[in-house]
Amino acid sequence: MTIDVTPTEDAEARLAALVELSRRARALADAVVLTDVPESEVTAVAAELAALTERLGALRRESPRSFELGPGGVPRNVGNAVTGSANPHALPLVVRVTPERTVRAELSFRPVHAGPPASVHGGVSAMILDHLLGEAVAAAGFPGVTGTLTLRYRRPVPYGEPLVATAEYTRSEGRKTWAEGRIALPDGTALAEASGLFVTPAGWLGRGAGDETGSKSGQAPVRER
Numbered sequence: 001m002t003i004d005v006t007p008t009e010d011a012e013a014r015l016a017a018l019v020e021l022s023r024r025a026r027a028l029a030d031a032v033v034l035t036d037v038p039e040s041e042v043t044a045v046a047a048e049l050a051a052l053t054e055r056l057g058a059l060r061r062e063s064p065r066s067f068e069l070g071p072g073g074v075p076r077n078v079g080n081a082v083t084g085s086a087n088p089h090a091l092p093l094v095v096r097v098t099p100e101r102t103v104r105a106e107l108s109f110r111p112v113h114a115g116p117p118a119s120v121h122g123g124v125s126a127m128i129l130d131h132l133l134g135e136a137v138a139a140a141g142f143p144g145v146t147g148t149l150t151l152r153y154r155r156p157v158p159y160g161e162p163l164v165a166t167a168e169y170t171r172s173e174g175r176k177t178w179a180e181g182r183i184a185l186p187d188g189t190a191l192a193e194a195s196g197l198f199v200t201p202a203g204w205l206g207r208g209a210g211d212e213t214g215s216k217s218g219q220a221p222v223r224e225r
């Protein structure tokens with residue numbers, strides 16, 4: 001994994017513009033799935049979008065932005081599919097680590113996440129929970145990649161309503177770490193529950209997360225096993 005160096009002030013202004021572009025792209029995606037305008041208008045907008053896509057593609061990176069150090073040395077991943085503020089695919093999910101080192105995110109799905117009638121696609125819920133469980137094991141000092149993820153869908157997950165997602169580390173054994181999490185209504189009613197096994201790649205051991213992603217983050221280092 002390579003980590004970009006701390007961005008300059010200019011780069012921060014450019015990032016802010018990318019974040020705004022991503023926000024508008026999300027609004028566009030929701031407008032696409034909800035639009036009821038006539039075919040001629042749909043065709044005209046599609047042509048304009050093709051031109052815009054070409055403009056953005058005039059200069060391309062090889063891959064989306066990944067882990068990098070933001071102002072104050074705080075690590076961030078603005079290109080991430082779940083949390084990336086500069087990725088239109090992301091909600092973006094804003095994850096907070098609690099004093100107990102569990103993790104929590106307030107979220108609201110959008111029409112673009114639709115699966116079964118009036119509810120969120122199960123794979124989208126799984127994606128959110130995968131990420132949140134990953135954050136929970138990282139917060140506990142055992143960062144890793146998902147080995148297995150098990151979901152139990154208890155009730156349809158609505159879009160357009162405030163929801164709360166939480167997750168916590170449960171245990172570790174060698175390079176394997178388990179975590180559990182859920183997406184719930186604000187009153188605590190669980191809609192989807194997940195448990196997962198994360199494996200710390202051997203190459204990550206012996207390094208603090210701060211070694212590469214910034215020691216000022218307050219994030220727990222990779223723990224010795």
Ligand SMILES: CCCCC/C=C\C/C=C\C/C=C\C/C=C\CCCC(=O)SCCNC(=O)CCNC(=O)[C@H](O)C(C)(C)COP(=O)(O)OP(=O)(O)OC[C@H]1O[C@@H](n2cnc3c(N)ncnc32)[C@H](O)[C@@H]1OP(=O)(O)O
Pocket residue numbers: 001130131132133134135138143144145146147148174175176197199200201202203204207208209212213222
């Ligand atoms: C560079 C330093 C970085 C430091 C950290 C920095 C930053 C991280 C910080 C924060 C991260 C914050 C948030 C993260 C948020 C979200 C996470 C998103 C998660 C993802 O979106 S991630 C993408 C999907 N994920 C993959 O892309 C994995 C692909 N895969 C592999 O990369 C390998 O497959 C791997 C590494 C999993 C294992 O490979 P390996 O060679 O290291 O391990 P090995 O085979 O030796 O197994 C060792 C022990 O794990 C058991 N084991 C292995 N695999 C298992 C499985 N699947 N199920 C059950 N048990 C399994 C074995 O049975 C053995 O168990 P035992 O020791 O008991 O025998």
